[in-house]
Every structure is written in C-alpha cells, then in structure tokens.
Amino acid sequence: METKEKIYNKLLKLVKKDNVKVNERLKDHLYTKLGGKADFFITPTTFQEVQNVVKLSNEDNIPFTLLGNGSNLIIKDGGIRGIVINLKHLNDISSEGNTVVAQSGARIIDASRHALKQSLSGLEFACGIPGTVGGALYMNAGAYGGEIKDVLDYAYVVDKEGNLVKRLASELNLDYRTSNIPENGDIVLEATFNLKPASYEDIKAIMDDLTFKRESKQPLEYPSCGSVFKRPPGYFAGKLIQDSKLQGTNIGGAEVSTKHAGFIVNKNNASTTDYISLIEHVQRTVKDKFGVDLEREVRIIGEDTD
Ligand SMILES: Cc1cc2nc3c(=O)[nH]c(=O)nc-3n(C[C@H](O)[C@H](O)[C@H](O)COP(=O)(O)OP(=O)(O)OC[C@H]3O[C@@H](n4cnc5c(N)ncnc54)[C@H](O)[C@@H]3O)c2cc1C
Secondary structure, X not given: OOOHHHHHHHHHHHOXXXXXXXXXXXXXXXXXXXXXXXXXXXXXXXXXXXXXXXXXXXXXXXXXXEEOOOOOEEEOOOOEEEEEEEOOOOOXXXXXXXXXXXXXXXXXXXXXXXXXXXXXXXXHHHOOOOOEHHHHHHOOOEEOOEEXXXXXXXXXXXXXXXXXEEEEHHHOOOEOOEOOHHHHOOEEEEEEEEXXXXXXXXHHHHHHXXXXXXXXXXXXXXXXXXXXXXXXXXXXXXXXXXXOOOOOOEEOOEXXXXXXXXXXXXXXXXXXXXXXXXHHHHHHHHHHHHOOOOOEOOEEEOOOOO
C-alpha cells in the first residue's frame, strides 16, 4: 500500500477536499458508539466519484469498506485500514408511478415516509429500521413480516471493477438477512422499489402501529446495534436468551438488554472488547442450555488494538 500522504493526495483528485477526512473517529458514525478510527473517511457526491475510488483502490491495492448508518456494525477498537466510503450525500428519493427510487445513502425510514406521502404501500415495514437504503439491501433488512426482497425491483451498483451495473432483485440472492452483495463486492448506489397504490390513512395506520410496537419493545434509549442474532430455525433468539436468564448480564459497559433480550446495549462506555465478549458469552450459554447455535446478524469488522 502507498504511504498515507500519497493516498490522501490521490483521493483529493477524485473527491472534494471537504469530503476526505483522515483518521476519522468511527464511533461518531456508529449506533453502538464504539470503534476505532478510519485511515480515510470519504463521502462522495456522485456515482462517478464512487467508481473512481473503486478503480483507485484496485490499482493501488488500497482496501475499502462501506459504512452506511452504522446500525448493524461493530467496529473493533483498532479501527479500519484503508478507505471507509460513506454515501450520505447520495440520498435523493423520488417517485414515478408506483415506484420509489432511493439513492443508497438515504435512510430507509425516509424512503418509507416518501412512499406514504405518495400513498404507496409496501415499505411500511421499514418505517423504524435505522439503516440506509444500501445497508438495507446488503442484509435484506426486514421487520414485522416485510422485507426488502418483497418490494425491490432492481438496484444500480458499482461492481468490483468500478463499473456501474444494473442488478435485478432476483440476481441479488436476497434471503433472510442476507444477499450476495458482500460476496460480489458490490457497492449499492440506488434502489428502485415496486409498490402498490393504497389509501394514505391505511398506510399511516400500519406505520403508527409498527412504531408503537417498536418503541414499546426495544431499548431505544441506549446505543445498540439492534438485534444481535438472527432467528435460528424453529426458535426466537430473544426467547432463548431470556430463558437462559441472561437479561441484565454485563461485561464492562455492555449489557444484555432487560427490555428486549435480543439487544445488547452500550450502557456505560463499553469497549468493543466488552461487546464482543458479551456476544460470545450469550452464544456459549444458549448453546450449553439449549444446544442452539446463535448466528450473529450484526457484522464485526476492523482491526484489534496492538
Ligand atoms: C435500534 C435498531 C433497530 C433495528 N431494527 C432492525 C429491524 O427491524 N430489521 C432489520 O433488518 N434490521 C434492524 N436493525 C439493523 C440495521 O438497522 C439494519 O441492518 C440496516 O439495514 C443496516 O443499515 P446501515 O446503513 O446502518 O448499514 P451499516 O451498519 O452501516 O452496514 C452494514 C453492512 O452493510 C454494508 N453496506 C452499507 N451500505 C452499503 C452500500 N451502499 N453498498 C454495499 N454495502 C453496504 C456495510 O459495509 C456493512 O457490511 C436495527 C438496528 C438498530 C440499531
């Protein structure tokens, strides 16, 4: 890899100066409020800029990592080497007929609200999911019986070589909290959702109901990364954790939520190590008690500290 100074100068040729940060604290961008620094943190403003950065990364062998709203990520305290790409400036949402088109840095909550304003039904399930459109496609986000797979028509992505490519929803292998976006190395830039006309009042009533359920069941008063584990076939992760009497268990500042057993909250200045140790403790305890493997939904990335 080139020296940091050389990489910085090359990035300045591709992305505006204000949109290239060095040694950026990632905890400021993550829901858990945990994690180290990024060597470079860039916020491109056009599709072309994203393509150019991918090409630079290939030519100079500089790794890059996508960061959406940081609501499904734990980043280790050693931070991330190379370039972190955040698409917050690519956040346009528009609609035509029965479709809503959202750029990947837009919040999926805002896409859901936009659909409501157009009296289009299908994105109600997403009205409380705190991620971006890109992050939602990446893991086929879903809630209360709905998921991205049900409404996505197609997406524009930047592929590994830096080409802008259209991918139909059927090509993304969307399944329970997974897609082939990570294995293809795609960067999602824009998504087109196919929705159905419905009455504004009916859509609003569903969204209000889901918001009420979410606010009454989830510990939204503390930093967290949402449900830590996927639903194991035939079980509910939260119920297994509750029945293992793990609620309230803490390691350092991280705690298994007393309000929703599937959440681990950053209650008191937790370190990433606290968080990861607690996740592993929960996995071991549930395995010992019920013989069930809890697979993580949240992604853990980055470097350990020296
Ligand atoms: C309080 C709370 C409640 C939640 N409730 C739900 C829920 O009901 N349902 C649900 O499914 N999830 C839920 N989540 C988890 C989270 O909001 C979703 O997984 C969301 O889709 C993550 O989006 P993000 O932008 O925050 O992604 P990040 O956490 O930033 O990133 C997640 C992964 O997506 C990749 N990524 C991000 N953007 C792109 C892009 N443009 N192109 C390619 N890859 C990209 C990242 O590299 C990373 O690997 C919840 C989280 C919290 C904190």
